[in-house]
Amino acid sequence: MNIEPSSRRALVTVIRPRNASRYAPLTSWLLTLPLLATFAVGFLYPVSKLVALSFASGSESYLRLWGEPLYLSVLTTTAMTAAAVTVFCLVLGYPVAFAMTRFKGKAAIITAACVFVPLWTSVLIRSYAWIVLLQRNGIINDSLQGAGLTEQPLKLLYTQGAVILGMTHILLPFAILPIYATLRTLPPDFARAAANLGADRARTFMLITLPLSLPGVFAGGILCFVLALGFYITPALIGGPGSMLMATLIGQQTTVLLDWPFAAALSTILLTFTLIIVFLFRRALSLSKGFQSVH
Amino acid sequence: MIGKRLTLRHVQKTYGAVWAVREVDLEIGAGEFVSIVGPSGSGKTTLLTLIAGFETPTAGSIIVGDQDVTVLAPNRRNIGMVFQKYALFPHMTVRKNIEFPLKMRGLTKHGDTSKRIDAMLDLVQLGSLQHRYPHQLSGGQQQRVAVARALVFDPPVILMDEPLGALDKKLREAMQFEIKRLQERIGATVIYVTHDQEEALTMSDRVAVMHKGRLEQVGTPNELYANPDNAFVADFVGSINFIPGTVSSKDQSLIAVKVGDTLVKVRASNGGSIREHEQGSDVRIAARPEHISIAPHGDRTSQSLTGTIETVVFAGASRTALVRLHAPPHLLLRADMPSDLLSPPERGSDVALTFAPDALRVFGPAERTGP
């Protein structure tokens, strides 16, 4: 077979690496094929199909959502819940992250274990534990009654508060780790220099440490917010009818009402919203990359 | 002798707008030890990378023996390399590291491979450490493993990229000797990259001075020291003083350069470029410290420069004076003091400096040096 010189040259640039520390273009493409195949079948095609289904009868599903105050309130509840969870995670997470940079020896190991053990406990199991803790005759109610703080057991479970508590618990490590990663890179000399100049500890913290750790706080916050938006398991198990979120509404539409086009429209909105936030804050998020996601 | 000739013809390498290597022509004889010296970023590593085949030159060709290897894959080149930070395989023992090139050549099936590795371990004196991992070795030991791995498959050409850069001075000097001994014993052609000109001068048959991607000059250590082609080489190899002046007159045998009020004479045959300097043009006289003689201020002549001794530096057997010239712009010159002087001039005393016309060289003014 005779190959024309120009096309032979083109062939050579495809099968030969440009230099020894890279793979040839052809090799590179071959390496990505399994990913493209798997994701085409298990990710891109299904999600496109879902989006297409939401438009199956034009914009009807979207108009219905727009016209019904109940659905609109679910949108705002979802955003508010995610925001509340984010704030709680940051407020509770910052001191832990800060402590992780200061602790040594046993204290450091125990703290790290307390942060990582829940991270690798299934969301289902942790939601189940919260049911055990919060239910009518659960430990928290028992203790409250035992201490004489209440006469009757309080309704703690199946409330908006329970959902926020459970989600905060699950997302807390995702706030701690990026903050810790940023705090750890701050040279201790900064704080020491400020202290030597006579700044007291509160001022040192407010003027030096906190501002310098803001990128980590921001990354952790965005991560918590994005993950909280799509939460399903926790609100489905420990939330009540009054605390309907986007994900639980989608679940209800598919499993109870079987209104697939409407569920698809809700999913499309949730997906779009998530992707916009991720895209806008992709740089901040890359800081927190490396931690698993939960839903 | 296993060494082969290595020829570089018009070799060039660009990275986008950066010219890492430009127009390099170099012919290295079989079994020759050639050093490439140059400041950091001058393109030394890039040139080795091209010879080893990790990158393809933008233009030019590379020939080993009679074979053009310009586009040959690196694993087919049979060129040994000692990397800057050794690049030992961390998951393999010393012995496995050294065995690796033989294994990749399918030689481990033959019976004498084991003996070959033992011999190599003996050669670099690592026999007792052969079952250790690289991270369990000192810097000098790691360096010897890297050399052994590069030599074990008898490559005709060996490349070394600042192999001693990470070692302390004493160990470095010992290893220079070791490497030279091994090379002479094996007879391979070696290209040795270093930024340490002293190392290059002591080890090499020839030295190539690299600057901004170009080879400024290639020659024996003696040639480079005595007859530098340009101011960069003069400055880079050994210690030298540059004294700016103006060509005041010129004849067949001598050039007179006016420095302040003094006329300094330079032998006209020194350097090809000297003829380019017209009468009245700005030049720099280059004088090595050992070619400046110091005399008491009272002994000054019309051809000597005067100055004041600021410091006397002791360097082992010899002493060097730093002399501040009286004439503007009050340069600081290094001049070696004869060791047999009965009453050496002291700090703060005025002295007269004279120059040997045969040892001086003249280069263009500072802006024009370098490419």
Place this chain on the structure above:
Amino acid sequence: MFIDRNINARAPALVPAAIHRSRGRPAKQVILTLLAGVLIALILFFLVLPTLIIIPMSLSTTSYLQFPPQGITLKWYVAYFVDPDWMAATWFSLRIAVATSVTATVVGTMTSLAVVRGDMPLKGALHALSLGPMIVPHIVLGVALYLVFSPLHLTGTFIGFLIGHTVLGVPFVVITVTAALQRLDPALELAALNCGANRTQTFSHVTLPNIAPGVASGAVFSFLASFDEATVAFFISDVGGKSIGRKMFEDIDFNLTPVIAAASTVIVLSSLFLIGFVQLLSKSGNPKNPAGEHL
């Protein structure tokens, strides 16, 4: 206050003015340090409480959920191990998780090689795509997969789960393996080529052994991601094929018994054992694995 403790330890001779200013402070400082310690301890307790609570739960004699338990029994563990439903779900999930960890590790490692060493356009987009399933809400992916799998009768099947969970597992592998590849000294691969190894030999003899801890971490994380997964599993399970996540979800929702606590304890302990194994693999001063992984 942690900052100040360090400063005092390292620089006992602060400027006199600072000493003067801090007169009368020690008592206040001790109280503040104590308060901070208590605060951190409380947050850490909050983090681990739900994971720890399942252990006494699983050993309690009473069938309703009570704390502290009245007595100790192993009957819930027995119930878990003899119940055919629980066992079927456990084995189904185990098979899926093992297969998922194999496919996700192969696909993710190949993708990482292309992303780090490849020579092709759109590498950034490829990397983002490979991490995408981490960001897309799992409920959206679950609904989308159901839409595609249901007409193909893939719901409740091994292959259906394998596809869905491989998509979810790939990001974990990509994160750990790209990190390991980026840490790998590129000169090692060049040295292998220089020693006469071809591309394949370079990969198998030098690259792979040195990124092995990263690959192993990715394999374990994708295994756990599959085994722990509940949201997607909720949608692609059916009566014929139910993962342990779906089984637990149903039982928590309808039939709250301590068997769930027993099952949870088994799962949590096995997960922590696996994670501990990976940590050991990466952190130990194993000379064969200097490219340690820390997650």
